[in-house]
Amino acid sequence: MGITRRGLLLSGAAVGGGLLLGVAGLGAHLATHNRLEHQRKSQSGSKGQSLSLWIRITPDNEVVLLVPHTEMGQGSQTGLGQIVAEELDVDWEQMRIELAPAEVAFANGAALEPFIREQVSPPGWAEGMFQNGIHRIADLMSLQMTGGSTAIRGTGWLSMRAAAAAGRAMLMQAAANEWSVDVQSLSTAGGIVEHQDSGRKKSYGDLVAAASKLDAPTEVDFKDITQYRIIGQAIPRIDVESKVKTQAIYGIDADVPDMKYAAVAPIGAFGVEIDSIDNDDEILKRRGVSGVYSIDKGVAVVADNPWRAEQAVRALKYSAKAHDNKAVSSESLEADQRAALAGELSTLFEKGDVGLAMADAGNQVNAEYFVPYLAHATMEPMNATVWQQDGKMHVQCGVQNPLMARKKAAKVASLDLDDVVLHPCTMGGGFGRRVGVGITNDPLDWLQQAVQLHQESGEAVKMTWSREMDMRTDVYRPMVLAQFRAGLENDGMPRFWDSRHYLATQDVAAPAPPYRIEHVKVRHAGEPQVVPTGFWRSVDFSQHGFFVESFIDELAHAASEDPLTYRLKLLGVNSSEARALRAVAEMAAWRSEADAQGRAMGVSVVHSFGTTVAQVAEVSRDASGMPKVHRVWAAVDCGLAINPQSIQAQVAGGIHFGLSAALYGKCDIQGGAVVQSNYHDYRMVKLADAPRVEVKVLASDGEIGGIGEVGVPPIAPAVCNALALLGERQRRLPIVV
Amino acid sequence: MVLLSVNGESHQIDVEPEMPLLWALREELGLRGTKFGCGIAQCGACTVHVDGQAVRSCSFPVAAAQGKDIRTIESLSAADTPHQLQEAWIKHQVPQCGYCQSGMQMAALALLQQNQNPSDEDIDIAMTNICRCGSYDAVRAAIKDAAGSI
Ligand code: FES
Ligand code: FES
Numbered sequence: 001m002g003i004t005r006r007g008l009l010l011s012g013a014a015v016g017g018g019l020l021l022g023v024a025g026l027g028a029h030l031a032t033h034n035r036l037e038h039q040r041k042s043q044s045g046s047k048g049q050s051l052s053l054w055i056r057i058t059p060d061n062e063v064v065l066l067v068p069h070t071e072m073g074q075g076s077q078t079g080l081g082q083i084v085a086e087e088l089d090v091d092w093e094q095m096r097i098e099l100a101p102a103e104v105a106f107a108n109g110a111a112l113e114p115f116i117r118e119q120v121s122p123p124g125w126a127e128g129m130f131q132n133g134i135h136r137i138a139d140l141m142s143l144q145m146t147g148g149s150t151a152i153r154g155t156g157w158l159s160m161r162a163a164a165a166a167g168r169a170m171l172m173q174a175a176a177n178e179w180s181v182d183v184q185s186l187s188t189a190g191g192i193v194e195h196q197d198s199g200r201k202k203s204y205g206d207l208v209a210a211a212s213k214l215d216a217p218t219e220v221d222f223k224d225i226t227q228y229r230i231i232g233q234a235i236p237r238i239d240v241e242s243k244v245k246t247q248a249i250y251g252i253d254a255d256v257p258d259m260k261y262a263a264v265a266p267i268g269a270f271g272v273e274i275d276s277i278d279n280d281d282e283i284l285k286r287r288g289v290s291g292v293y294s295i296d297k298g299v300a301v302v303a304d305n306p307w308r309a310e311q312a313v314r315a316l317k318y319s320a321k322a323h324d325n326k327a328v329s330s331e332s333l334e335a336d337q338r339a340a341l342a343g344e345l346s347t348l349f350e351k352g353d354v355g356l357a358m359a360d361a362g363n364q365v366n367a368e369y370f371v372p373y374l375a376h377a378t379m380e381p382m383n384a385t386v387w388q389q390d391g392k393m394h395v396q397c398g399v400q401n402p403l404m405a406r407k408k409a410a411k412v413a414s415l416d417l418d419d420v421v422l423h424p425c426t427m428g429g430g431f432g433r434r435v436g437v438g439i440t441n442d443p444l445d446w447l448q449q450a451v452q453l454h455q456e457s458g459e460a461v462k463m464t465w466s467r468e469m470d471m472r473t474d475v476y477r478p479m480v481l482a483q484f485r486a487g488l489e490n491d492g493m494p495r496f497w498d499s500r501h502y503l504a505t506q507d508v509a510a511p512a513p514p515y516r517i518e519h520v521k522v523r524h525a526g527e528p529q530v531v532p533t534g535f536w537r538s539v540d541f542s543q544h545g546f547f548v549e550s551f552i553d554e555l556a557h558a559a560s561e562d563p564l565t566y567r568l569k570l571l572g573v574n575s576s577e578a579r580a581l582r583a584v585a586e587m588a589a590w591r592s593e594a595d596a597q598g599r600a601m602g603v604s605v606v607h608s609f610g611t612t613v614a615q616v617a618e619v620s621r622d623a624s625g626m627p628k629v630h631r632v633w634a635a636v637d638c639g640l641a642i643n644p645q646s647i648q649a650q651v652a653g654g655i656h657f658g659l660s661a662a663l664y665g666k667c668d669i670q671g672g673a674v675v676q677s678n679y680h681d682y683r684m685v686k687l688a689d690a691p692r693v694e695v696k697v698l699a700s701d702g703e704i705g706g707i708g709e710v711g712v713p714p715i716a717p718a719v720c721n722a723l724a725l726l727g728e729r730q731r732r733l734p735i736v737v
Numbered sequence: 738m739v740l741l742s743v744n745g746e747s748h749q750i751d752v753e754p755e756m757p758l759l760w761a762l763r764e765e766l767g768l769r770g771t772k773f774g775c776g777i778a779q780c781g782a783c784t785v786h787v788d789g790q791a792v793r794s795c796s797f798p799v800a801a802a803q804g805k806d807i808r809t810i811e812s813l814s815a816a817d818t819p820h821q822l823q824e825a826w827i828k829h830q831v832p833q834c835g836y837c838q839s840g841m842q843m844a845a846l847a848l849l850q851q852n853q854n855p856s857d858e859d860i861d862i863a864m865t866n867i868c869r870c871g872s873y874d875a876v877r878a879a880i881k882d883a884a885g886s887i
Contacts, residue, residue, distance in 0.1 A: 244819070244827050244838065246770035246810050246838070305752070426835065645830060649833060650833075653872060657870070679780050686864075687866075688865070690874070
């Protein structure tokens with residue numbers, strides 16, 4: 001692989017091609033000046049010498065890796081460290097991983113690349129970002145983001161690996177120059193360059209000053225997979241110990257001098273504006289209360305303790321202006337969706353001729369599916385702390401893309417970017433809630449509120465949303481209605497597949513069946529509705545994985561075939577879906593009938609974010625008809641596995657996350673607002689109803705796939721496919737109502 | 738004035754008697770290891786011990802905690818060597834985002850202090866904390882590992 005000096009040292013973002021060159025490549029080019037500046041600064045300021053933007057080596061031979069991705073539990077910082085340690089050829093103990101500052105220099109347009117490589121047109125999940133105007137240069141520069149399972153794939157594999165391999169080559173070259181020997185006669189291990197013939201040794205820390213003055217190689221050799229010592233190991237995650245000991249600092253833990261606390265309540269319906277606050281005199285007399293404010297999307301109270309602020313805001317009486325949205329309900333929204341599906345449709349994907357095939361297909365199967373809006377309900381509610389220090393505005397919060405948050409804060413406060421300092425924290429869950437882009441709405445509304453409250457009150461303010469505020473002021477996973485029709489051949493195999501669903505997807509691959517069917521048409525209709533929507537862990541695959549994998553199961557039943565065999569017949573024998581299905585069937589000891597205890601198995605497979613996950617769920621219903629999911633098996637083909645333990649944890653976590661949604665998750669809309677308010681009516685799977693999960697990471701040398709989201713999509717269809725054997729098929733989520 | 742004994746130290750704080758213990762611990766005493774998740778005793782993120790019992794401090798008024806022995810997650814983390822429970826938590830790499838984990842550990846500790854060798858069912862009954870990241874498999878494994886050593 002040829003790598004230019006600029007592409008490598010500046011970002012690695014230029015590695016690759018196609019659309020990338022138009023997007024991330026451009027970003028790298030424009031960021032050049034700033035990046036170089038930053039390199040100079042980091043070389044003068046800190047101990048040790050920078051080898052590239054991301055890698056610094058200290059005199060003690062410690063390798064400091066600056067990671068642009070914030071940590072929300074996905075373990076990607078550790079994975080990135082493993083990749084760099086491997087290619088740089090240092091021991092794991094030498095690595096120190098730090099979060100890169102929220103600077104333009106670290107913006108990672110490269111995060112988009114894996115998507116661009118997978119989907120020729122349009123680039124899947126990135127499509128939504130283009131639609132949202134992220135392609136504008138200014139926004140591209142803010143893409144220091146963590147999301148879409150891009151950290152390992154984009155930043156790590158495509159960029160940091162190259163930076164590390166080139167770094168090693170430069171260190172060896174520096175030693176070769178010093179000893180006047182051929183670089184071929186040198187070897188490395190544990191951060192030391194050795195000349196075998198003479199036995200001379202020198203540490204990277206002693207070589208880095210000379211090495212950093214060399215030109216980066218135009219070609220680098222990567223280690224062969226058989227030489228890996230660190231990649232593929234279950235290295236303990238770097239963030240675990242501090243989290244166990246509760247030394248990790250979350251946004252909500254902010255503590256700054258003279259800090260006041262703000263609580264916010266929603267106004268009542270989406271898009272509604274406040275008319276008047278009616279009892280502020282009374283509220284201002286309450287103990288500790290220093291201010292009452294009407295702000296974007298809410299009313300707020302500032303007080304000297306968060307509880308006092310929350311009590312006060314709940315006692316606040318206000319009137320809202322009239323608004324059409326107040327007539328909106330789940331029922332009206334669903335009716336609108338159904339009407340749209342009966343109207344004009346846009347084609348998303350087509351092959352063969354469904355119209356023709358429909359005319360002479362014998363047995364037809366029809367089904368309608370529905371999934372509701374879902375809140376993210378991160379364990380740590382949205383919060384931010386804003387204060388003044390040394391003439392600048394400081395913001396402390398947990399965000400998936402700190403740079404975009406910093407820009408947002410600057411914009412709200414009408415400040416230059418340079419006058420805003422952002423302190424990114426560990427996040428108490430992200431799942432797409434803490435990103436800087438939504439589908440219809442800006443997810444950083446909470447940050448905007450905190451900045452407003454700081455400005456209006458003139459105080460250092462920690463604003464924390466109550467759970468109720470958090471649940472009712474989200475960018476929700478879209479509610480979607482979908483209708484399917486298929487015709488079967490005499491042998492039961494599908495002759496055509498015709499689907500329509502509400503709302504264009506961010507990713508065209510999500511609603512398309514992965515199966516070999518001659519005539520396929522996937523269409524959609526409709527515009528975003530009034531409820532704000534955003535990215536929710538696994539994005540479109542959470543809805544469409546459920547639809548597609550339920551409907552194929554229905555076809556298998558209509559054909560009186562084992563649903564596993566049926567799927568395999570429709571997949572290439574070497575496809576990753578088939579591999580994963582065979583593996584999971586073996587793990588689960590697959591059976592297609594309920595056993596004597598009334599436990600049935602359901603199967604599903606979904607390829608998303610470059611990774612294939614097949615799942616089998618074992619389910620029963622108790623005497624009252626309540627479903628119980630006993631066990632779940634998952635086979636994961638994510639290409640080369642950087643850290644199998646992280647992968648297992650992420651996939652198992654994704655299964656519980658997806659199961660909460662499948663069993664209980666819904667946000668109903670009444671009067672233009674969300675009905676659910678807290679964990680009592682937005683229920684979560686807890687330990688007692690959490691199934692035992694077994695995850696197997698398949699050996700693969702394929703391209704690295706994402707891992708943070710991929711456990712989610714297959715669980716809902718696997719559970720519903722099992723329930724179909726025990727009675728009625730579940731075509732609407734959640735299962736428990 | 739409310740007098741609280743937290744992790745063996747006495748504190749006198751000027752708060753309303755009905756203020757939930759959670760907010761007194763976090764913002765009056767600066768003990769922020771205990772987390773806020775729901776405020777209505779549903780999630781367990783705020784779990785602390787009051788006289789050895791696991792309680793949800795978001796719904797436990799300071800007045801009710803007066804004169805009692807309050808222990809927070811900081812009491813486990815203070816020692817130089819990690820507590821056995823925390824060792825098990827690290828070994829099984831339990832935390833993902835980590836936010837629920839102080840409450841999770843305090844609930845597990847109360848269980849293990851009362852039941853040296855809990856069955857799966859005992860664990861199911863005692864551990865009603867929510868983990869949005871779904872660390873349940875690891876939580877169960879870590880509790881079993883730590884059982885007997887506490
Ligand atoms: S914050 Fe107390 S139980 Fe959720
Ligand atoms: S580890 Fe994230 S909520 Fe439990």
